[in-house]
Structure formats: structure tokens, C-alpha cells
Amino acid sequence: MQNETKKSGIELGVYTFGDLGQDPQTGKTIDIHQRLQEVLATAKLADEAGLDIFGVGEHHRLDYAVSSPAVVLAAVAQNTKRIKLSSATTVLSTIDPVRLFEDFATLDLLSNGRAEIIAGRGAFVESFPLFGYDLSDYDELFEENILLLQQLNTNEIVNWQGSFRSSLHNAMIAPRPAQKKLPIWIGVGGTPESAIRAGRLGTGLALAILGGDPIRFKPLVDLYRQAGAEAGHSNEDLKVAVTGHTFIAKTSQQAKDEFYPYYANYWGYVNKQRGMGTKISRSDFEYMASPETGLFVGSPQQIIEKILHQHELFGHQRFIAQMDIGGLPFSKVAEGIEMLATEVAPVVRRETAK
Template identity: 55%
Template sequence: MPFEIGIYSFGELTPDPVSGQVISPQTRIREFIEQAEVADQAGLDVFALGEHHRSDFAISAIPVVLAAMAERTKDIRLSSAVTVLSSEDPVRVHQQFATLDLISGGRAEIIAGRGSYTESFPLFGYDLDLYSELFAEKLELLMAIREQHPLTWRGRHRAPLFDADIAPRPAQDKLPLWVAVGGTTASAARAGSLGLPLALAILGGAVSRYAPLVNLYRESARQAGHDVAALPVSINSPGFVAPTTRAARDISYPYFDRGMLENFHQRGQGFHTPRKAYDAQATLAGGLFVGSPQEIIDKILYQHELFGHQRLLMQLGFGGVPQKHMLKAIELLGTEVAPVVRREIASREASRSTSEVTK
């Protein structure tokens, strides 16, 4: 597949680091719709939204917002990032995203994960002690719904299904389903053994330490009999783009720092990110994609040498970077970064194919 570049957001409602004002959920959602329209026009491949169930986030109903985006866009794929499957009903998830797929003309995707925020468990009556068990079973059911219609299925944590008509069916043959992994070897191995694409979150640290995880994912897929070449890997990381290095860091840092303090996991458990640490993570070997277009290009290509991945999703402007800066960053990412990266990676892959043929 051609290399894809997209953006994602959790929809955080973070107090502005200067004024202290908090944007309204209505305004935030309208901004996302405008961002999706600009991203589509700029040639980006994916726009994804994360699910949260707290008052400091604007989005709990991902497919509803993505459906609004679908009516303002033509080509960009629309995805969750992530659907917290452990506390969702897979039948309803499939119905909602299949409906989105019909509205968008076959552009819907699901990135399913366990999620690092846990407020949805008590909200929907799930036992947090079953965190992993619920995800495993519900992922199995969601996969079965994609493959079989009608469906007969039985598990431990929901009523069985007998010859169930789960409708509507999507415009695509089946909904693309990715598994989100935050860095655990067990999760990467499971995604590989199931033969599902991997969405790997890299939120900081040296990116090279994640290479063994990607290798484990592919080896697990190979051992399970799956075609590894047909299983894409996505790297998902925070970042921001501006015309210069200084502008990218100066604009984004105050919002990132405030976002980590206010919105990271449960209230009151966030932390400050020192500016030196932020700048260090924005260097080539660090986990943040913050810089000029050329720096972002260099970093994607550096990581492609490590991971051989097929997609980058950037958590653009975490913490609520103002809309005027976000729209400019989206344009830069789509018009100056993406074309160069696609050409370079296509050239690399063509060279490798030629080398393999001549061996």
C-alpha cells in the first residue's frame, strides 16, 4: 500500500495556557469538522478521533462526529483512535461504523483498543478487573461480525447470538479493523497472531526501542500463518508542524504541557513536561513529531528505516493549539510533507524490489 499520513485527536478541552479560558465542546467539534475539510483538500489520508467519557474531552460519540466530517470531505479516510472496545458492544460498534461507511462512500475504519482511560467501565457497568478479558472477547466478536452474516456466536460476557442479522453491512467488503497497542509485548503478539493491522502508539522515549515490538508483531503473524506483507503497521505519535523549528516548538509546547497536566489519564494525575525534555523528544531519535516540514520528513523516513511501516498518524496540536495554527499545520503536512515522504518511500521500496529480483 502507498505510505499514508494522517492526523488524530482526542478532543481535549484544555484551559488555554495564557488566558485560562476553555473552549466549548460545540466549538471544538465544529473545529474538527473544519480541520477534516482542510486535511482532505491538502491530500492527507486519514482523520481519526479518540473516544473519551469525561467533561474535559469533547468526543464520546466518535461515529457521529466522523459522519459530519464525511459530508464535508471526499477522499480522506475516517477512523476512531481509539474505540474503547472493552466497554463497548461490538454489535453496536459495527452497526455505527457500517453506517458511517455508507454515508462516506466506503471511507470508515476502526482502530480498536483497551484504552488508557478507564472512566467508561463504571459508566457502562463493566468490571475493571476484566479489563483485558473483555477486550479479548469483544475483539473476537467484532472480527466474527466482519466475517460472517448472519452470525452465530457465544462468549462469556454477553448474550449469545443465534443466526443474528447484524445490519447494515458496510459499503466496503468489510470494515478495516486495526488493533491499537501502547507498547506491551503481549498486545503486539496478539495482534500479529490474529492477523490484524497494528496501530502502535509512541508517546515518548527513544523510538528505536519500539523496533523489537514491531518485529515481534510480524513474527507472531508469520507463525500464525498470516501474510506479513499484507499487514500494515501505523505509528501514532504526538506532534506539530510549522514553517520553522522554532515556531513549531514555541507554538505547540505551552499547549502540550498544559494538556499533559490537565488531561492525562485521571484528573489531578497529570504532570508538567519541561521545555528541555520537549525539545529533546522533538529531535530525530525522540518520540515527538515537532518541527519544520523538512524535519518531519526526515523523522518519518528515519522511523521507516526502523519499522518499515505503512502509515503515520500524528496527534496534531495536543492540548488545544488554536485553530489558525492547526489549519496551517494541516496544510503543511498535506502539501509539503506527505508528497515528499510518499515519493521517497515508494522509491526505496522499488529499489528493494529490484534488488531482490536480481539476487
């Protein structure tokens, strides 16, 4: 399946955090049971529409529906046939790598070889006190855990010693995935050190480009590929993914008019969760959604142009859209997925396959 998608240009997909935002138009907040059902329905729709990847994020808060991506993706696996299934992202600093690998190896077996892991340090930090980790060890925990995860991915029997968990002595790591190895990506929000680490370790690089001029991320991609080459990894193994907020409508004006209340609402509650009171005005949003920025809001043609422009900058292999934010109704998410799959994807695949 990976060879087929490679031949047909870059992969396209969708991801979700399962946030439980209030709909600013109705004042209603979806309950968690319905939100999880909509996550499953989104994955099924994306699979049937022919998209390549579906991702689920991890949060440990009452205003998000997903704390265990592997469990949700196992349910998704039973309702889908071909779409790849990934965390987006796993907070690797606060999860035991052995448990993580075994969960995703099991998912890989249940899905006939479709599981992947995007690992990150975490933009939200609730999981540190929740699972008994010190936030001051933020980076050291991630470094140790990603190195262990790579060993688990390579070897059935592991001997290992680190600073933050018990040692492993001839430990059997079971089950083994259906794939030879689970694809592992490192999620990067903007720090050069993280990009260099991904290159050094030979993992994929998943860039979160949520706005601004995307050219500012090009140095990160260059650092990633340079570090990868210096570490002896082939260019073919150094894969880049771009992720971003996305809303598609028939026209640019319709897209901006419909999405603005939800986008402003999304950043309203995300900034509040982070202790900030920042709000997005309509004029700010107009600039954020302009053609030269990394916010994917517009007509199918504008989304195509933004993806292809970024492909010229990064030469990336994958684009993953986050479409269900801010309390957006599922009907609008479904419309967006349909347009992404039927109007955007064919052109992007054709142009990037040249």
C-alpha cells in the same frame, strides 16, 4: 483508493481526541460546540489538502468533546469526499461489538466505503463503571470483543457464545458495509502482548509513539509480524501505523517556542486526570523534541526525517499526527495540516514508494 495510496508511498493523516484544554496563552477554554465544529473543519481541511486518513478518539469525560466517534465521523463523512475515516481509538472492552460494527458499517455506507476501526483497551477507564463493566476484566473483555468483532465483520449470520454478553443464534448482522470488510486495527501503547495479539488475529497494528527513542518499539513490530506469520497471515495483510504528537512550523526553533506552552499544558491536564502532578520543564521539552526522539516537533524537513527514520525501523504503511492538543488555537492546527500535506507528505510519499 487503497491501491492508489499504496502505490504513492505511506498514507498520512491526522487524528483528534477533541480535548477541551484551556489555552495557556489566553486563559480561555473553548466550549464543546465550537470544539466539535473545529473537529469537522479539521477533517474537511485534511481532506481538501489531500491527506489520507482522519481519526477521532473516544473519551467519556466532560473535558473531552467526543464520546461517540461514529456519530462525529458520520457528520465528517458529509463534508468530505475521499479521506478515510477511523476511530482513534474505540475502547473495545466497554462497547458492544454488535453495536460498534453496525455503527461503522452504517458510516461506511454513508461515506462510500471509507470507514475503519482502531480498537484499543483504553488508556482511560471511565467507561468501565459507566457501562457496567468490571475493570478486573480489562484484558478478557477486549479479547472476547475483538474476536466477536472479527466474526461480525466476516459473516452476515452469526452464531456465537461468550462470557460477557448474551449469545447470538443465527443473528442477522445488518447493515453490511460498502467495503467487503471494515479495516480493523489494534491500537498498542507498548505492551508486547497486544502486539502479539494483533499479529495472531491478522489486524493492523497502530503504534502510539508519544516520545522517547522510537527504536524501543521495533521489538513490538517484530513480535507482531512474527505472530502474524505463525498464524498464517500474509505479510501484505500485516499493516503497521505510527501515531504521534505533531507540531510543524517554518523553523525548528519556531516550532519549539510556539508548541512548548501547549505541550506542557496538555501533559499538565492529562497527568492531573490520571492523578499525577507531573509538569514538563522547558529543558525536558528540549530533550523530548530532539532529532532522535519520537516527538514530531520541528520544521517540515525535520518531520520528514523523523518519519523516514521510523519507516526504516518499522516499514510502516501509515503515519497519523495528533496536532490539536493543549488548547492549541485552530489557526495553528490549520497551518500544521497545510504544511503536513504540502511540504511533508509529497517527500515522504515519494521516498517510501521507492
